Amino acid sequence: MSSSNDIEEGRIEASTQSRNDSGSSSSRVVFLTQKFIAEVIGTYFIIFAGCGSVAVNKIYGGTVTFPGICITWGLIVMVMIYAVGHISGAHFNPAVTLTFAVFRHFPWSQVPLYMFAQVLGSLLASGTLSLMLEVKPQYFFGTVPAGSNIQSLVIEIIISFLLMFVISGVATDNRAIGELAGIAVGMTIMLNVLVAGPVSGASMNPARSLGPAIIMHNYKxxxxxxxxPPIGTILGALAYNLIRFTEKPLKDLTKPASFLKTVSRK
Structure with missing residues (x-):
């Protein structure tokens, strides 16, 4: 039979374990909350600055200019990557989050949280712009196809492919200079907007298009x-990892878990 001391020690151990489990759970909640807030804030300012430059350019007679819009998109993405990349991984894009998860380098359990944060940030920024600038329907700052839907679909796939190809190269390959990831990704955004902006609006990001569409009721x-974008990002990650230098055989390279290492902290 157990002595009273043994029983008491067992109670103490159980209580300690319960507190440890509770502390671990609380830490996880706090950490996920920090990631959520970082994604909301990062996406908010990307949409506020990028879409804001589009709206201001339309409302005030081209004062920003098309090259200015391209530079704005590139700069704000670069700035926000350096600002919160170490907290959330700086996805700011449901297509990027989905791609990381598809290749098993980002937990599926966090995908809904990230996507909700990104769409919420886009909605808040779009609402701010709509109220602040009193944007009329003709000054829509979202993305609509200039030509056919198929034409815009193809170009969105291509530029999203390039975006994820660059992300894979500069942010997930340990041979790359990680400190330059923000610059490389920001410049890729700028180049893509320069090329595809007049055709599709150069979204590359479902949240970027969805926020303005909902706020201004323009779903064209x-x-x-x-x-x-999701098709393009998945293909871009796949392509980079097929050419990534490795001594592994091709059959191992084509396994999803071997494809991509995300900079996001799990």
């Missing part, structure tokens, strides 16, 4: 921007 061609 919205499916293009929900379908095209």
């Amino acid at each position: 061609g919205i499916w293009v921007y929900l379908v095209g």
Whole structure:
């Protein structure tokens, strides 16, 4: 039979374990909350600055200019990557989050949280711009196909492919200079907007298109921007990892878990 001391020690151990489990759970909640807030804030300012430059350019007679819009998108993405990349991984894009998860380098359990944060940030920024600038329908700052939907779909796939290809190269390959990741990704955004902006709006990001569409009730061609970027990012990650230098055989390279290492902290 157990002595009273043994029983008391067992109670103490059980109580200590319970506190440790509770502390671990609380730490996880705090950490996820920090990531959520970082994604909301990062996406908010990307949409506020990028879409804001589009709206201001339309409202005030081209004062920003098209090259200015391209530079704005590139700069704000670069700035926010350096600002919160070490907290959330700086996804700011449901297509990027989905790609990381597909290749098993980002937990599926956090995907809904990230996507909700990104769409919420886009909605808040779009609402701010709409109220602050009193944007009329003709000054819509979202993305709509200039030509056919198929044309915009193809170009969204291509530029999203390039975006994820660069992310894979500069942010997930340990041979790259990680400190330059923000610059490389920001410049890729700028180049993509220069090339594809007049055609599709150069979204590359479902949240970027969805926020303005919901706030201003303009859903023209919205499916293009929900379908095209995820296809492009998945193909871009796949392509980079097929050419990544490794001594592994091709059959191992083509396993999803071997494809991509995310900079996001799990």
